[in-house]
Amino acid sequence: MILVHIDHDLGTRAPGGVTGVDPLSLQALAAARTLDDAVTAVVAADGDLPPAAAAELRAHGASGIRVAMHPGLADYAPQATARILATLVEEVCPRAVLAAGSARGNEVMAHLAAILDLPLATDCTQITIGPGQSEVTRARWGGNLLEEARVHASILLATTLPHAFPVTPAPAAGEVHTWTPQVPDADLLVRVVERVMPTGAVGVGLSEAKVIVSGGRGVGSAEGFAPLAELAELLGGTVGCSRVVTSAGWRPHSEQVGQTGTKVAPDLYIACGISGATQHLAGCKSAKVVVAINTDRDAPIMQVADYVIVDDLHAVLPAVIEALRQ
């Protein structure tokens, strides 16, 4: 049997609409199905699993659903969730425990690994399990490098790299079993105590944007971003930038694309005055079309671009804006 930790926002989401099940957790479920027919989805929450959420898990291959109900889980509590998984691991002795390679999935699994004193393979793109040992391929360096590793453990703990395992419908029985676990207070110490919603108008988020006009050191200054912002607006997109730009304080970090910034997947990524360091490319390699505007023909970004303009961005961008306005 494989256990799959299902992240959710059942307790906090606005009523109606989506089921509250984390879409990336469905990818972990998909990965589990490639390893075993018996796949148990584990949900730790403060109340019953809504029927729509149970149906979604069933439709994605959960042959069993275990719901741990605890009043302390009204909002996300990583260590308590891991403790619940640890108790279940002892009870059912699974071959593996999987979760999404998201901030939360990796966090819960790291707690679980620490509790069980087992290795944890994060951000896997491939998984095979055998008796007493498993083999994984996992992402390093924000996906710029892959590692093949053998995990010597009777239970494999792993998380799945986002979008490495496609979600396909796979109806399964998925009978729901609910239980009330014991959770020591110390495990509930760290949990979400408050949510701060953004004030004022929120523009298009980087990760959802269809068009990103991104600037690097070549833009030269905070003021230099004016034509980038104007072009982004004309195209219904948003501004992105490199780390050099955020460390100089020209733009906020929420706009940084890359390994330690945001990973983006727009239809169009216009890189202006960005050299294309691996750590930057780690964030924009899922862009459908890349246009690079750079004075240096040999800049690495020119190798990964679909279209290049070898020229000063400050000459090109105003001309593009003017042409678009006509």
Place this chain on the structure above:
Amino acid sequence: MNICVCIKRVPLLGSAIVLTEDQRSIDTSRLGFTVSPHEECAVEAAVQLVEEHGGTITLLCLGPAAAVEQLREQLALGPDRAILLEAADEVEPQATAALMGAAIEADMAATGAPYDLILLGSESADTAGYQTGIRLAHRLGLPAITNVKGLAVADGQVTGERAVGSAREVYRAPLPAVVTTKDGLNVPRYPSVPGRIKARKKAIDIQQVPLPAGVPAGAPAGGMGPRMEKLRLIVPVSEAKGAQDLGTGDQAAARLVEVIRQIGVLA
């Protein structure tokens, strides 16, 4: 406040990754080294907290002897002293947390000054396991708040904020605690010349660490307890796109507008 900040020396990758012949490491012979932006932000946060509350900052690094270079760079920004746990090979997260935990306990016993806060990056730039901070917290019996882009200390409590889309989740824990930080928490300062000069005289305590039994780095498997064994590294091949040159100036601008129209992103 006594703060310990854990940092890791990593290569400053260029535009292409070259592996060593055995394909188990990155060929770093032509590369410089640095620490991850996540950890730069952890150091900056510690410096700001000590500016506000007073206290001392100790840097802790598990890595090769050459990591003294990264420790000096970070010492130039304000931390008081550093401890280097010297390990030649890559050490996996279980062992890293065990070694750092033991070093932290020994250091607190020796100085008589317990740490209020232990900061790490949310994940290392190179191996990216997302677990060392949490394992360290369990090892030390402390609460862990992770992935923070906002950090404050007041009344014996630490508050951490995590970004979720454009919203923020707030976490709170009593001190002492472990907190892992993310790039964007702050804008790290640049070192000043006096800072660099002072850093040269700051103490770096270099300790040779015996790898704990059960998890020797690079040792063959079998009877060693559960562990993850690196087999080889692979550089994913990205297909050369053969970019189309749109020319320069107004001509390029006109052609780019055509491309934009073709893609269909214009409303």
